[in-house]
Amino acid sequence: MRTERVSGNGQDRREPRVVVGAAIIADGRVLACARSAPPEVAGRWEFPGGKVEPGETETEALARECAEELGVRVEIGARVGRDVRMAHGRSVLRVYVARLLHDDQPKALEHLELRWLAAGELDTVPWLPADVPIVAALPPLLADS
Numbered sequence: 001m002r003t004e005r006v007s008g009n010g011q012d013r014r015e016p017r018v019v020v021g022a023a024i025i026a027d028g029r030v031l032a033c034a035r036s037a038p039p040e041v042a043g044r045w046e047f048p049g050g051k052v053e054p055g056e057t058e059t060e061a062l063a064r065e066c067a068e069e070l071g072v073r074v075e076i077g078a079r080v081g082r083d084v085r086m087a088h089g090r091s092v093l094r095v096y097v098a099r100l101l102h103d104d105q106p107k108a109l110e111h112l113e114l115r116w117l118a119a120g121e122l123d124t125v126p127w128l129p130a131d132v133p134i135v136a137a138l139p140p141l142l143a144d145s
């Protein structure tokens, strides 16, 4: 895991690593993805995404991960929910709304399964724990889409 030292008030502190996720919304549904690895989280559901690499913006990281994991091009929009601390504060999950571009259709290139979920179906899959408060913020966004 990569961390950064930031000086302030004569003390060093470590900035949490940002993991970005894309809540891809289309026709009132959000794309949920079942992780294939590692074994301890395989079968749990998440938003496509991953760690922001050095020198990359969050938007660039999301575009890269959506291309790698789903083979799609996306437009990134507003934040969904709040930052959720993970790994004892060593990382945070930060999710953005995304929309598919050019009629691209997501493919499970790295996930076990993909599902489009409407607001009433959000609790039909076992989300990773950090995703739960973010999923709770989705229904108004799905209603507006």
Ligand SMILES: Nc1nc2c([nH]c(=O)n2[C@H]2C[C@H](O)[C@@H](COP(=O)(O)OP(=O)(O)OP(=O)(O)O)O2)c(=O)[nH]1
Binding pocket: 019, 020, 021, 045, 046, 047, 048, 049, 050, 051, 052, 086, 093, 128, 129, 130, 131
């Ligand atoms: N992508 C993603 N990761 C999540 C979510 N919720 C959640 O707890 N995580 C965790 C799982 C992992 O511990 C971590 C992200 O790891 P990752 O494996 O997706 O990141 P990455 O693509 O950059 O992978 P790597 O380069 O380390 O192999 O964040 C989510 O909704 N999306």
